[in-house]
Amino acid sequence: MDPDTMRGDGADVYWRRRMSVLVGVLVVVAVVAWACSSGGSGPERSSSAQSSPGAKSSATPAPDPLLAGLRTLAMGTASPSPTPTAPKPSPTVRPKRPGDPCAAEDLVLSMQGGREQIYTGSARPSFIATLVNIGPVMCTADVGPRALEIRITSGADRIWSTADCVSGAGSEVRQLPRGVPYVRSLEWDRRRSSVDCRATPAAALPGTYVATVRMGGLRAPKGVFHLR
Incomplete structure (x- = not known):
């Protein structure tokens, strides 16, 4: 076979292989980028929508049932503080007078x-x-x-x-x-x-x-x- 022909066929094979490797790398990078963007887009959008001052939420978020139960229990079972009572005055002891009968x-x-x-x-x-x-x-x-x-x-x-x-x-x-x-x-x-x-x-x-x-x-x- 002609040496020039052999040289031309080898160059084609070399560039085809290089293009195949490059395409594979690009496909992998695209898949990884898509996975990252799709996994974090939901919470980020929701968070941005709630934090945006111009956006209005269509529904009020439901309260946490655990916190609501604890709050109700604390308010319902708290014992009222005792009402302070004024100390009773000690009975006045009448001083003995000279000549009274002895006790x-x-x-x-x-x-x-x-x-x-x-x-x-x-x-x-x-x-x-x-x-x-x-x-x-x-x-x-x-x-x-x-x-x-x-x-x-x-x-x-x-x-x-x-x-x-x-x-x-x-x-x-x-x-x-x-x-x-x-x-x-x-x-x-x-x-x-x-x-x-x-x-x-x-x-x-x-x-x-x-x-x-x-x-x-x-x-x-x-x-x-x-x-x-």
């Missing part, structure tokens, strides 16, 4: 004597009852033998009491200055007493006895002693 909480009652002592023969037990006003002012109290009672018992047996067989009214109202004790001393003759005022009271038997002093609801610590 029980203002009095202290105590007794001395007869504590674990033994009295033999004709020895007589002796006791001292003390009443003190610890209130803010002077007050008055009945310290008569019935109101301020000294009682001696032995077990369940009531042996003797200052409230038994009292002549007259039996009351004795005294003024009790603050901090100044009222003192009553007593010596027991070792005989029983009774409410019917027997002419000859019986003598108390040897044994263990308990002395107490009381005034209304007040009680002093008891004293235990023994007769021999």
Whole structure:
């Protein structure tokens, strides 16, 4: 074959191959460009249409049901704040006036004597009852033998009491200055007493006895002693 003919045919083949590769590259680039433009065109158009000041939306977007439910729940179940109430005024305590009757909480009652002592023969037990006003002012109290009672018992047996067989009214109202004790001393003759005022009271038997002093609801610590 003619060398010139061979040279011409080879050049044609070379350019055909180059054109085929170029066309293939262009097709691939076109496909990729189309895919990119078609995938992002929808949201971009919608976004541009909504953001454009001149465009008007034909329908109002539906509210998010989750947010609407939370908003309704918060508004419907919120507990109302408590209404502040004004503090109640404390009751006015009327100050005590000097000479008013003593209150029980203002009095202290105590007794001395007869504590674990033994009295033999004709020895007589002796006791001292003390009443003190610890209130803010002077007050008055009945310290008569019935109101301020000294009682001696032995077990369940009531042996003797200052409230038994009292002549007259039996009351004795005294003024009790603050901090100044009222003192009553007593010596027991070792005989029983009774409410019917027997002419000859019986003598108390040897044994263990308990002395107490009381005034209304007040009680002093008891004293235990023994007769021999």
